[in-house]
Amino acid sequence: MRIATITGTACILALGGVGVASGAWSQTPAAAPPAKEKSVLAWASKPDPMLAFDKINRPVWHLADVLAKHKGQGDWAETVAINHDVIAQWISLAPGHKTKTVFYADDRVYFEVQQGSIRVTIEGQEPFVASKHFLVQVPKRLQYTLETIGNEASLRFEVRPAGEPPQYPVNETPTPVPGFKYVQAVYSGHGDYDSINRPFIDFDKQIVQGGEKIGVWLRDDHSYVTILRSPKGVPTPPDTAWGHFHANFPEFWLIIEGTQQFLVEGEKLITAQEGDLISAPTGRWHRALPSGDGPSTRLAFIPRPDNLHWMQPEVTAGGK
Numbered sequence: 001m002r003i004a005t006i007t008g009t010a011c012i013l014a015l016g017g018v019g020v021a022s023g024a025w026s027q028t029p030a031a032a033p034p035a036k037e038k039s040v041l042a043w044a045s046k047p048d049p050m051l052a053f054d055k056i057n058r059p060v061w062h063l064a065d066v067l068a069k070h071k072g073q074g075d076w077a078e079t080v081a082i083n084h085d086v087i088a089q090w091i092s093l094a095p096g097h098k099t100k101t102v103f104y105a106d107d108r109v110y111f112e113v114q115q116g117s118i119r120v121t122i123e124g125q126e127p128f129v130a131s132k133h134f135l136v137q138v139p140k141r142l143q144y145t146l147e148t149i150g151n152e153a154s155l156r157f158e159v160r161p162a163g164e165p166p167q168y169p170v171n172e173t174p175t176p177v178p179g180f181k182y183v184q185a186v187y188s189g190h191g192d193y194d195s196i197n198r199p200f201i202d203f204d205k206q207i208v209q210g211g212e213k214i215g216v217w218l219r220d221d222h223s224y225v226t227i228l229r230s231p232k233g234v235p236t237p238p239d240t241a242w243g244h245f246h247a248n249f250p251e252f253w254l255i256i257e258g259t260q261q262f263l264v265e266g267e268k269l270i271t272a273q274e275g276d277l278i279s280a281p282t283g284r285w286h287r288a289l290p291s292g293d294g295p296s297t298r299l300a301f302i303p304r305p306d307n308l309h310w311m312q313p314e315v316t317a318g319g320k
Contacts, residue, residue, distance in 0.1 A: 039311070041313060044245075044247060044310045045247055045283075046245070046247070046283045047281075047282065047283040050265065050266055050281070050283065050284055051250075051281040051282055051283060051284070052281070053279070053281065056079055056080065056081065056082055057081055057082065057083070057250070057279055057281065058080075058279065059264055059267045059270060059278065059279060060262075060270050060272060060276055060277065060278050060279075061080045061276065061277040062273075062275075062276050063090070063114070063274075063275030063276060063277075064275070066078050066080070066090050070092065073092065074092065074093075074094030074095075074097070074153055075092060075093060075094050075097060076091075076092045077089045077090065077091045077092070078090045080277050081252050081277065081279055082162060083162065083249070083250050084162065084249070084303075085161070085162055085222070085223075085249065085303040086159050086160065086161060086162050086223075086301070086303070087159070087160055087161075087162045088157065088158070088159045088160075088252065088277070088301070089157075089158050089160075090114075090155060090156075090157055090158075091111075091155070091156050091157075091158050092153050092154065092155050093116075093118070093146065093147075093148045093153060093154045093156075094148060094153050095116075095148050095149075095150060095151050095152060095153060096147075096148060096149075097147070097148055098145060098146070098147040098148075099145055099146045099147070100145070100168065100172050100173075100175065101143050101144070101145045101168065101169055101172050102143070102144065102145075102166035102167065102168055102172075103123075103138075103140075103141050103142055103143045103144065103166070103167050103168075103169075103190075104138075104140055104141070104160065104161055104164060104166060104167065105140065105141065105164065105167055105187075106140050106161070106164065106222075107140055107160075107161035107164060107222055107223065108137050108138060108139050108140060108191065108197075108218065108220065108222075108223055109137070109138045109144075109158065109159070109160050109161075110135070110136065110137035110138070110158070110159050110217075110218055110223075110225065111135075111136050111137075111156040111157060111158035111159065112133065112134070112135055112136075112156065112157045112254065112256060112299065113130045113131060113132055113133065113134045113136070113154065113155070113156050114132065114133075114155045114156060114157060114275060115132060115152065115153070115154060115155035116131070116132075116148055116150060116152040116153055116154030116155060117129050117130070117131045117148070117149050117150050117152075117154060118130045118131075118134075118146050118147065118148060118149070118154045118156065119146070119147040119148075119149050120136055120144065120145075120146055120199075120200070121144060121145045121146075121147075122138055122142055122143075122144045122199060123142045123143040123144065123190075124142065125199050128199070128200060129149065130200060132204070133202070133203040133204045133256055133257075134200050134201070134202055134203065135200060135201040135203060135217050135227075135299075136199065136200045137197060137198075137199070137200075137217070137218050139190065139191025139192055139193065139197065140190060140191040141167075141187065141189065141190035141191060142190050142191060143169055157254055157277075159225075159301065161222075165177040165180050168182070170184060191220075196216055196218070196219050197218055197219065197220070201214060201217060201227075203227075203256065203257075203297075207227070207229065207297075208257070208295075214227055215227060215228075217299065219305050221304065222303060222304060223303065223304070224301075224302050224303070224304055224305040224307070225299055225300065225301050225302075226299070226300045227297060227299060228288075228297065228298050228299075228300055229257070229295060229296070229297040230290035230295060230296055230297070231295050232290065232292070232293060232294065232295065233259070233289075233290045233291040233292045233293065233296070234289055234290060234291075236261060236269070236289070236291070237287070237289070239263065239269070241263075241287065241312070242263065242265060242285030242286065242287060242312060243263075243285060243286055243287030243288075243311075243312070244285065244286070244287075244309040244310055244311045244312070245265070245280075245283055245284055245285045245286060245309075245310050246280075246282060246283070246302070246307060246308065246309070246310070247282070247283065247308060247310060248282060248308075249282055249302060249303050249304075249307070250279060250280060250281050250282050251279070251280050251286070251300065251301065251302050252277060252278065252279040252280070252301050253272075253277070253278050253279075253288060253298045253299060253300050253301070254275075254276075254277050254298065254299045254301070255272045255273060255274050255275065255276050255277075255278075255296070255297070255298050256274060256275075256297050256298070256299060257274060257295060257296055257297040258273075258274065258290070258291075258292060258294055258295055258296025258297065259271060259272065259273055259290075259291045259292040259296055260272050260288060260289065260290055260291055260296050260298055261288075261289050261290075261291040262278045262280075262286065262287070262288050262289075263286065263287050264278075264279075264280045264284055264285075264286045265280075265284040265285040265286065266284065271291060285312075288300075
């Protein structure tokens with residue numbers, strides 16, 4: 001892989017007439033530059049040394065390991081990703097247990113149901129039951145409650161705003177949060193749903209069985225989650241093909257169907273199955289591709305839709 005490095009002031013060079021890189025390596029194809037736009041060769045800032053993984057932000061979390069750690073427990077939570085923008089957790093809620101009514105001041109909360117059934121009650125919506133592979137989102141300042149129904153604990157992969165404690169209606173008792181106190185105050189307004197941001201998507205019924213082409217699960221000025229489904233795997237590219245990197249934020253992916261392969265700079269090739277979570281720190285080259293004979297799907301999580309993909313020059317130039 002031919003990648004130039006430089007220290008000091010960055011020089012920007014225009015490169016005309018170069019095509020856009022192959023969408024097969026892009027985690028968020030909707031954000032790739034339109035074909036009519038010219039690619040530009042520039043000096044991209046890249047952390048040196050590379051930003052490290054840590055105890056929470058790992059190259060891969062295998063769901064089987066998380067479940068083994070909490071075997072026999074009813075209510076539990078395991079943080080599997082945290083950054084400037086969001087915190088992601090696996091959360092188990094025992095049969096018959098119910099959350100307090102909460103809302104978040106300025107950002108959406110969203111989750112994928114992996115196991116069991118959850119009765120979801122969202123302000124302004126008819127209550128519904130979310131079962132395996134339902135994708136649910138709650139806009140800012142809409143009050144909501146979750147309740148496990150049936151005899152099986154529910155398990156959900158939930159993403160919330162980082163550093164933003166939940167808010168509560170006045171008839172609810174807030175759960176204490178270190179470093180904060182709750183006072184009574186008045187607010188107005190709330191987020192809403194639209195043609196992209198729906199209360200829920202039944203992935204199995206609408207996409208797998210019904211064939212709906214839903215590429216974006218969630219999109220606003222602070223969150224962007226895409227549903228990237230492939231009918232079958234592709235040959236594994238050489239380890240010199242890294243795909244792209246993001247200059248200002250990390251990315252993570254949740255596998256909800258089949259098998260996929262990930263190559264993150266500095267790590268060995270990762271083969272991931274349903275329920276596994278894979279991460280790439282800010283500034284690390286990475287690629288994600290379907291693997292195996294059958295269909296596979298990953299959810300790609302980034303903090304905003306209009307995001308920059310720094311591509312390899314030789315890949316952008318058609319392999320030259």
